[in-house]
Amino acid sequence: MLDLFPSREASPFGRRLKRERGARIPVTVVTGFLGAGKTTLIRRFLKSPEGHGTAVIVNEFGAVGIDDALVRDSAEETVLLGNGCLCCITRTDLQAALRRLIFDRERGTAPPFARVLIETSGLADPAPILQTFSTDRALGGEFHIDVVLTVVDAVNGEAALANAAEARKQVILADRLIISKTDLATPAVVETLTRRLQRLNPRATIDVAVAGALDPNRMIEPATRERSSFIAEAEHGDGIASFVMEREGPVSWADFSRAMETLIALRGPDLLRVKGLLDVAGCRGPVVVQYVQHLAHPPVELDSWPDENRMSRVVFITRNIPERQIRDLFAAVQALAK
Amino acid sequence: MNAPDKNPLTNGYQPVTWNFKLLANDMLGGFGGMGEGMSVQIAPDGRRIIWLAHESAPKNFTAVDVSDPRKPKVVCQTDLPHANMRSNSLETCGNLMAVAYQTSKKDLQPAGFELFDISKPENPKSISFFDCSGPHSRGVHQLWFCDGEYVHCASGSRDFVPTNPGDDQFYRCVDVRNPSKPVEVGRWWMPGTRQGDNVMPPTRHPIDKGFRAHNTNVYPQRPDRCYLAYIDGGMFVLDISDKANPKKVSQWTNSPPYTGFMHTVVPLFDRGLMLVTDESTENNAKDWPKLIWVLDARDESNLVSISTCPLPDHRIYAAAGRFGAHNIHENVPLQTAWHSDQIVLGTFFNGGLRAYDISNPYQPKEIGVFMPPAPPGAPTGTIQMNDVFVDERAVVYTVDRHIGGLYILEMDF
Numbered sequence: 109m110l111d112l113f114p115s116r117e118a119s120p121f122g123r124r125l126k127r128e129r130g131a132r133i134p135v136t137v138v139t140g141f142l143g144a145g146k147t148t149l150i151r152r153f154l155k156s157p158e159g160h161g162t163a164v165i166v167n168e169f170g171a172v173g174i175d176d177a178l179v180r181d182s183a184e185e186t187v188l189l190g191n192g193c194l195c196c197i198t199r200t201d202l203q204a205a206l207r208r209l210i211f212d213r214e215r216g217t218a219p220p221f222a223r224v225l226i227e228t229s230g231l232a233d234p235a236p237i238l239q240t241f242s243t244d245r246a247l248g249g250e251f252h253i254d255v256v257l258t259v260v261d262a263v264n265g266e267a268a269l270a271n272a273a274e275a276r277k278q279v280i281l282a283d284r285l286i287i288s289k290t291d292l293a294t295p296a297v298v299e300t301l302t303r304r305l306q307r308l309n310p311r312a313t314i315d316v317a318v319a320g321a322l323d324p325n326r327m328i329e330p331a332t333r334e335r336s337s338f339i340a341e342a343e344h345g346d347g348i349a350s351f352v353m354e355r356e357g358p359v360s361w362a363d364f365s366r367a368m369e370t371l372i373a374l375r376g377p378d379l380l381r382v383k384g385l386l387d388v389a390g391c392r393g394p395v396v397v398q399y400v401q402h403l404a405h406p407p408v409e410l411d412s413w414p415d416e417n418r419m420s421r422v423v424f425i426t427r428n429i430p431e432r433q434i435r436d437l438f439a440a441v442q443a444l445a446k
Numbered sequence: 447m448n449a450p451d452k453n454p455l456t457n458g459y460q461p462v463t464w465n466f467k468l469l470a471n472d473m474l475g476g477f478g479g480m481g482e483g484m485s486v487q488i489a490p491d492g493r494r495i496i497w498l499a500h501e502s503a504p505k506n507f508t509a510v511d512v513s514d515p516r517k518p519k520v521v522c523q524t525d526l527p528h529a530n531m532r533s534n535s536l537e538t539c540g541n542l543m544a545v546a547y548q549t550s551k552k553d554l555q556p557a558g559f560e561l562f563d564i565s566k567p568e569n570p571k572s573i574s575f576f577d578c579s580g581p582h583s584r585g586v587h588q589l590w591f592c593d594g595e596y597v598h599c600a601s602g603s604r605d606f607v608p609t610n611p612g613d614d615q616f617y618r619c620v621d622v623r624n625p626s627k628p629v630e631v632g633r634w635w636m637p638g639t640r641q642g643d644n645v646m647p648p649t650r651h652p653i654d655k656g657f658r659a660h661n662t663n664v665y666p667q668r669p670d671r672c673y674l675a676y677i678d679g680g681m682f683v684l685d686i687s688d689k690a691n692p693k694k695v696s697q698w699t700n701s702p703p704y705t706g707f708m709h710t711v712v713p714l715f716d717r718g719l720m721l722v723t724d725e726s727t728e729n730n731a732k733d734w735p736k737l738i739w740v741l742d743a744r745d746e747s748n749l750v751s752i753s754t755c756p757l758p759d760h761r762i763y764a765a766a767g768r769f770g771a772h773n774i775h776e777n778v779p780l781q782t783a784w785h786s787d788q789i790v791l792g793t794f795f796n797g798g799l800r801a802y803d804i805s806n807p808y809q810p811k812e813i814g815v816f817m818p819p820a821p822p823g824a825p826t827g828t829i830q831m832n833d834v835f836v837d838e839r840a841v842v843y844t845v846d847r848h849i850g851g852l853y854i855l856e857m858d859f
Contacts, residue, residue, distance in 0.1 A: 113717040113742075113807055115787050123788045123805045131465050131803065131813030131859035216762040220462040220815075 119391055119409040120361070126411050128330065128396050129252035134223045136328055137237060139278040140259030141268040142230030145288035148320035149259060149327070150227055158324035161222035165205050167229045202226070202240055206247050223328065224251065231274050234258075234281045235380050235400060242403040254330040258282035259317075262293035265301050269308070273346055279305060280348055280425065281381055283331030285314045286322060311350065311423060347428040348380065353435065355420045358389035360445065367441040368399065371434065376402030378429050384422030385413075397422065459762050459796075459828070465814035466799070466842070467856040472518045473821065474498075477505045478851025482588070482773050483536035483546070484835035484843060486512075486782040487564060490541065494782075494837070495521065495567045497543060499536040501832065501847050503529040507536055507545055509567045515841045515854045521567050530554055537591040539780065541565040542573075542625060544597050546586040549579070552602075552614070557585025559597060561625045576628040580604030582614055590662045592779050595623050596631070596689075598672060600659035603633075606640060609647040612656035613639040617674055619689050634672075634692035635659075636679045651678050651706040653733055660725075661710040666779050671695070671746075673713055673720075678706035681722055683746050698722070698741065698749040705733045712776050714787040718744035719807055726770025726795055729826070734760040736770025738792050740807050755790060755802045755810045767826030768795035773833040784836035789813070789857075791842065793831040799844045801857065813859045821850030 153159040212218030268275040382399040398405040483499030509522040535546040543562040557579035562570040583602025590598040602614040616635035638645040657679040670687035680699025684692045709725040720743035726736035738755040763769035774792040790802045798817030802810045832847035842855040
């Protein structure tokens with residue numbers, strides 16, 4: 109459209125945004141293994157002033173309706189998704205529920221909610237849920253995931269992490285980790301768990317909630333504000349690894365996108381999450397890029413850099429792809445361009 | 447479709463703030479019924495002052511120090527000489543301010559505009575008054591003054607006898623280069639609206655608001671053009687390269703089938719686009735839909751409507767007061783104004799303040815809403831957002847038509 113109606117104000121990526129989500133509806137995804145204390149945390153949040161205007165989508169696995177009944181009294185709008193796990197069986201239900209929220213809000217039959225909170229079932233793999241929001245066609249034009257929270261139970265967390273791959277993946281893909289029920293565990297157990305979580309996901313900050321008591325802002329603050337977002341290097345087990353690719357100086361958008369397209373074509377399913385800020389040649393602000401498996405979020409340019417650091421930095425969370433291969437691929441694409 | 451009184455949707459009206467952050471609200475000393483004149487001055491002492499025209503008597507204008515947008519402070523509030531008039535519109539340029547005066551009936555005084563020296567915001571000094579009164583005139587409803595040289599206004603005149611009494615205001619250009627002696631240099635009216643014209647008077651609309659001028663915008667990118675909204679006559683692009691003889695370049699109207707009252711025309715020069723607004727003037731959304739229209743203006747002689755900015759379901763908003771488009775931020779060509787051809791901010795009475803992303807002009811998308819609770823004592827029981835201005839810091843100022851005064855906001859998108 110810029111060809112027909114050009115604007116000197118616009119960037120190659122469209123309107124520059126003040127923040128990554130632009131005007132989209134912010135979404136908090138709350139994951140955590142069965143019984144980790146997600147519902148308690150959400151109920152507390154909904155009763156706080158910060159929780160006002162939140163629409164809640166609850167995904168149940170098994171005992172349909174119990175958690176929904178717990179949160180319904182305080183949420184602006186609650187949608188219950190039954191029949192299984194959000195990540196696989198009912199992902200289309202999630203899309204339908206989100207679309208319905210938008211339509212109902214437009215029609216005035218739903219209150220003018222300001223954010224959406226998705227409580228996943230304990231067994232959910234967060235990656236496919238993130239995909240739901242990644243493209244315009246898949247609701248990325250309306251919603252934006254501000255933060256993925258994973259709740260880990262201080263008493264049973266260690267066992268869940270040891271026994272269930274889903275629990276490990278929830279921790280690895282989180283932006284923020286919340287340890288619950290610390291009042292029921294010894295300090296030594298909590299400390300051991302904390303160290304294990306740090307090893308699994310060094311990028312995420314770790315908060316502690318006792319009986320659901322957590323600063324409500326921590327439920328909604330965008331993950332981009334986490335200071336530790338770009339901490340490198342973690343070996344997670346299950347073949348999952350994460351690392352940060354950094355680069356000084358402007359990046360050619362054509363080179364970067366060509367490398368990512370190649371990577372997606374070769375190993376798309378194993379790119380669990382890729383997210384970063386790029387100093388793109390010719391752009392004033394940083395360009396936010398995000399990929400979930402084979403889907404790319406539309407890149408957006410921000411008005412300004414969040415801090416003094418102008419270095420391009422991209423976090424890769426991958427499965428069974430050696431870091432070296434990705435670095436080599438980017439180097440090769442760059443060399444070809446020259 | 448259910449009748450509004452039986453439709454459950456009409457129960458849905460409630461205040462909402464979406465992607466705006468309220469920094470402050472000032473009810474302006476109990477005189478918070480504001481018109482459509484908002485202009486920001488940087489005073490000689492460095493203070494940032496927003497000048498606001500009142501919608502109706504008894505107050506004329508109010509100056510508010512908004513250097514700290516979180517702590518606005520009224521520094522000046524003036525009275526009108528009598529209750530049968532209003533100021534409604536004003537503009538500042540440096541330390542000069544032009545204020546419109548419109549009387550409620552014809553042949554009253556003072557009807558015209560007044561120029562003030564505002565170098566001391568606490569003590570504005572009158573420089574001159576340009577008289578536009580007459581047996582068929584209510585004076586000036588709106589004016590545009592950004593270059594320090596010419597006031598472009600919607601005005602009546604002693605020598606103008608309209609074919610219909612409702613068509614009394616037309617486009618006038620007044621030279622104020624010598625501010626103590628303003629002189630009219632040109633005028634234009636829609637053919638058929640003045641007695642003696644050689645064309646038939648226009649056919650009236652069912653809701654008859656007059657074939658008369660409203661906004662008279664002129665921009666330095668095209669100093670030879672006036673973008674003239676003409677209420678029930680639609681809008682005109684005028685060639686004013688010869689100010690003494692303005693000529694019509696093109697006209698665009700949506701009425702009928704729409705219900706008239708075209709209000710503002712804002713060209714987006716780089717993009718070949720134009721924004722045109724209606725004004726809702728009837729309570730309970732009787733004149734719905736009143737919209738912001740996006741025009742493809744790449745060929746100024748053939749303007750093509752390509753979209754409108756979407757509004758929520760009017761049945762929800764029909765409950766109280768006006769609902770629909772009115773003023774938009776006009777990219778006033780001053781250093782104290784914000785300029786954007788990507789975002790449109792408009793006021794919609796009980797629909798509050800709304801922001802739209804028009805980066806794809808075929809699909810404007812709502813990106814922000816500020817619809818505060820009804821101010822205490824609001825006669826309609828709702829907010830009636832009337833005008834909006836954004837300064838170069840991107841601080842948003844918006845005013846209530848009845849009582850709520852000034853709201854200062856931050857955009858959050």
